[in-house]
Amino acid sequence: MCFDIGGVLIRITPLWSEAARVAGIELPSRFEAHTELDSAPFFPAYQRGEISHEDFYEQLRDFLGLATTLEAERVHRHILVEPYPEVEAMIRDFNDAGYSTACLSNTNEPHWREMSESGRFPAHLALGHRFASHEMGLLKPQPEIFQAFEKAMGVTGNEVAFFDDSTMNVEAAKALGWHAFRIDPARNTVPQVKTYLESVVGKSERL
Known part of the structure; x- marks a missing residue:
């Protein structure tokens, strides 16, 4: 995930x-x-x-x-601004169920530090793996950033369920075979993630 x-x-x-x-x-x-x-x-x-x-x-x-x-x-x-409702519980549930959880974020060092150290964003810390653009020297939707993620995680595209609010990023991930879904940031995101997962869970043991 x-x-x-x-x-x-x-x-x-x-x-x-x-x-x-x-x-x-x-x-x-x-x-x-x-x-x-x-x-x-x-x-x-x-x-x-x-x-x-x-x-x-x-x-x-x-x-x-x-x-x-x-x-x-x-x-x-x-x-x-703030975490979306129930995102920490969602991430911890995925971890407990044995799924690998990760983020792939276009971000920068001050925001990354705020997410990691302020205590305001516990879902970020609950993720098993964290990938940040400013550390990788790459940005979504460049294909290289998705390929770098695959290499670091030891997965192929069809083993990844990916959730992003950018249509360009979603389409770039799909082009590499990822199960990619656009999230509407104006609505609560957890129900959207769970709905999309119904279409992909079970297709890969590595999701």
Whole structure:
């Protein structure tokens, strides 16, 4: 069982303006309210671990039109909102049933540290294996990141059930033979995962 983190196990805000609102920071009126996270041109490089935290926060400060990098850091921190209901129990149930559980996440070091050390996201710690883009130097939907996961886990694509909120990531995984399913992040995710699993459990001993 392989899960994306944001939009599957953890509720995130997909918009910079929403992250700023939660952080209590007012963006300039000229900033487009519906700007998605990936619209920041430097964000993918940061999530591949290619630029430093200092460079990232400086570029984010300028992108958002903020006065300081501290404000940019606060906005970025508030992308992570809360766990979806019952995700920890779901992961522990899968572990107890003998399934291998893992995540494959486009993320970055500050968010990874928050998920690992803050105590706010116990489902993340309950996973048997954790794979992060900034540590791998790769991003979904690149096929290489899925292939690296297969190699590290010692599995082939048809042995993996994969859940992600991105259609592009799901289609990329399917192209490699994964049992991949798109999760709607606007709804509770655990019932969606369980419904999808009914169509794949039993097809592979390694799922």
